[in-house]
Amino acid sequence: MIGQAIIDRFSALLGPKGVITDPDDIAPWVSDWRGRYHGTAAAILSPVSVEEVAAIVALAGELGVALVPQGGNTSMVGGATPPADGSALILSLRRMNRIRSLSADDNLAICEAGVILSNLHDAAEAAGRRFPLSLGAKGSATIGGLVSTNAGGTQVLRHGTMRALVEGVEAVLPDGSIFHGLDALKKDNRGYDIKQLLIGAEGTLGVITAAALRLVPAIAARAVGWVGVASPADALALLRLVEAELGDAVEGFEVIADETLGFVLGHIPGTRSPIETRTAWHVLIEVDHGDLRDPGPVERLEGALAQAFEREIAIDAVVAANEAQAEAFWRIRESLSESEKAQGPALQYDISVPVARMPAFMIDAADAAMARFPGTTASSFGHLGDGNVHFHVRAPKGTSDGPGWIAAQGQAINAFVHDAVVAAGGSISAEHGIGQMKRTELARLAGPARIGALRAIKAAFDPQGLFNPGKLIPLPDEA
Structure with missing residues (x-):
């Protein structure tokens, strides 16, 4: 456990608002979202600037105190939960919540780590732009956490994961130095790409304090459809048909088992099935256009679905008649995790x-x-x-x-x-990261070259092992 003398050192550094020690205030932040992992922390450190983060990291290195970076605490793999033995302090980035700049001309937003995703959505919309990454936890997930876990979401098909959307990062490295990498350079051949090392590192190599994020034009018009199909194979055939007809206007394509849909209808008030026909599988499609000169997306999607019926790929389908209905369709998708948890x-x-x-x-x-x-x-x-x-x-x-x-x-x-x-040639972690949940399985299934490289990079950046201990990197006895 970390004693009062150490807490006093951080209090002197940050002031009364920068250190939280009340157990009731700490309690919500020491368990993961799923309630599977529970830790202990003597304090939450809450800086307001990158300089304060650097000072915290430098002092932690001097004292040998481990730090667990945390944003919205929405990790699905226990990636932001402190150790159970109380050997680490939580480093919360939630007070660093400024959008430093947002330029429609540059299609770029520079956001601090504590900016909530939905707030960035609103700010981009007000400027006639959008940030094309969304997920069910958008009301609490923060930019720092999304970058640190290389988050995906429902728009990866068209826009990619966070790796494709992050143009630059600012971060504090384990030695207390500040990495100034917010310049959104299209060409930069100065050796190793530190930005890409930090994206997806789950806070084990550095603390993300800000990110430069790519924006895209606002949606001029969209069509959202719900299609009942007999199998995932038919869903894939539908995807290829829609892509052939509509190209890169296809922004989202989600497939859902009927049983899983039933959980939403049973546990989430106000939801209803978009189609009357009971089908074994369902597909949610979104088609977007950023140019008002393009043909209407509703007509184009309806044309593609007409072909799907002709080819006997689709059993039943509906295209949302208005924005409220489109949002109702997406609410089903975004409620899947909540309904599965309730099940x-x-x-x-x-x-x-x-x-x-x-x-x-x-x-x-x-x-x-x-x-x-x-x-x-x-x-x-x-x-x-x-x-x-x-x-x-x-x-x-x-x-x-x-x-x-x-x-x-x-x-x-x-x-x-x-x-x-x-x-099947796949990966045990697509978008949630490794955290502590999948660490031993990573050790079991990943090749020695991958494990060796992970450990070597970790040792080079964080020789004291103080950044987010117990996450991502398999321990020596686990490989």
């Missing part, structure tokens, strides 16, 4: 497989898991266009002790699912 104990997998193999994986992996672990149910939903599957194995009906079931079955189910992913 009961489950093991959730954020995985990726090659797009061509995704339809078979969604069916075969679910059938295999249910056969191997009797009483469980399994289904998935995902970003079909980029091969990202959210695959869930749920505890047998009537299971009251969720943690007990996970403790008894979790390791075996994890290995079973991840082995299937690797066999």
Whole structure:
């Protein structure tokens, strides 16, 4: 545990507003979003500037105190939860919440790490632009966390992950130095790309304090459709048809099992199925246009869907008649994680497989898991266009002790699912990161070259091992 003398040193550095020690105020921030990991922290350090972050890191290095960087605490893999032994302090970036600049001419926003994603959306919209990354936790997820985990979301098909959207970063490195990398240079051949090392590093190599983010033109018009199909294979055929007809105007393409849709309808008030026909699988499509001179997206999507009916790919479909209905369709998608959590104990997998193999994986992996672990149910939903599957194995009906079931079955189910992913040529982490949840599985399944490189980079940047300990990097006895 970290004693009062150390807390006093940080209090002298930051002042009374910069250090939180009340246990009631700390309590919401020491458990992960899913409630699976629980830690302890004697204090939350809350700086307001990059200079204060640098001073915190320098003092932590002097005292040998570990730091756990934290934004909105929406990690799905325990990536922002402090250790249970109280050996680390939480470094909260939430007070660093300024949008330093936003230029429609440059299509660029410079945001501090604590900026909430939905606030950036609003600011960009006011300037006639948008930041093309969205996810269910947009009302609490922060820019620093999104950069640190290389977040994905529902618009990767067209715009890519955070790696593609981050033009530059400002960060404090473990020695207390400030990396000034916010210049959005298209060409820069000065050696290793430090920015890309920090993106997706989960706070193990540096503390992201600000990011320069790429904006795109505001949507002039959009069409959102909901399509019932018989199988993921038909969903992929529909994707290829829509891409052929509409090109890169296709912004989102999500596939959802009917069982998973049922969880939303059962647990999220005010939701209803967009189509009357009961189908085994559902597809949510968004088509966007940034140019008012383009043909109307509704007409173009309806034309593509007419072809889907002719080819017997689609069973039923509806195109949203207005923005309220379009938002209702997306609310279903954005409520999937919440409804799965309400459904009961489950093991959730954020995985990726090659797009061509995704339809078979969604069916075969679910059938295999249910056969191997009797009483469980399994289904998935995902970003079909980029091969990202959210695959869930749920505890047998009537299971009251969720943690007990996970403790008894979790390791075996994890290995079973991840082995299937690797066999399909995929990754055990598509967009949520490794955190502490997947660290041992990374050690088991990743090759020695990958593990060796991760450890070497970590040792070079953070020789004291003080940045987000226990996350991402497998321990020596785990490989």
